Amino acid sequence: MQNTGSGTPRVVLLDIEGTTLPVAFVHKVLFPYARAHLPALLAQQHDNPVVKQALAETAQLAPGVPAAEQLERWMDADAKVVPLKSLQGLCWEQGYRQGELVAELYADVVPTLKAWKGAGLTLAVYSSGSKAAQKLIYGYTEQGDVTPLFSAFFDLEVGGKKDAASYRTIVQQAGWAPADVLFLSDVVAELDAAAQAGLQVCQIARPEDGTVAGSQHKVAASLPEAARLFGLPEGA
Ligand SMILES: CSCCC(=O)C(=O)COP(=O)(O)O
């Protein structure tokens, strides 16, 4: 098992899907919502600079393919690409603001994050979802707006989550020592990449998500369990 020799983390960097939010919420609520609302968004907001940029990036990545068709293909493949993530974020913004979407975080998340923040830890998010989408998820939870818990948000602008260079960029941008940072994710390949960059890592294997525990990294079934493994407060 890797990452056993480091001190108590000062920073916790958190994945979203499968770590703080059920996979089912992303795949059965958020993704279908974006798929249903994307055509109208493209038609109604063609002058929105975010839409314009996303469409330009789509054309660059898939020359000659109609944008709507390419976006459908990416949604079918759950592709983690910047233009799709920007557009999904815009669709969700309407949903959250109209009260149609409310993020259903795992019950242990907010109490544990509050305990960590209260103990002086820095909390940050790294998700494939756009920064705007991350802020919406944590801005519209069943527990209210919990975005003030987080000091930083990172998305695919720093690179993909299975690439060690992305974690090097994150710690460099934030001014953190890699060994001070604990990265929590359900996906082993993401943990492998973060560990390669010198971060401490722990897999969150939620039974509700059916996450299969790997053998290379520490594993916890919840954030309080991860807290116990790393000497952090557990929360209420
Ligand atoms: C910002 S939340 C929406 C989640 C999302 O779009 C996604 O692709 C899941 O990404 P994660 O990196 O959190 O697994």
Ligand SMILES: [Mg+2]
């Ligand atoms: Mg995940």
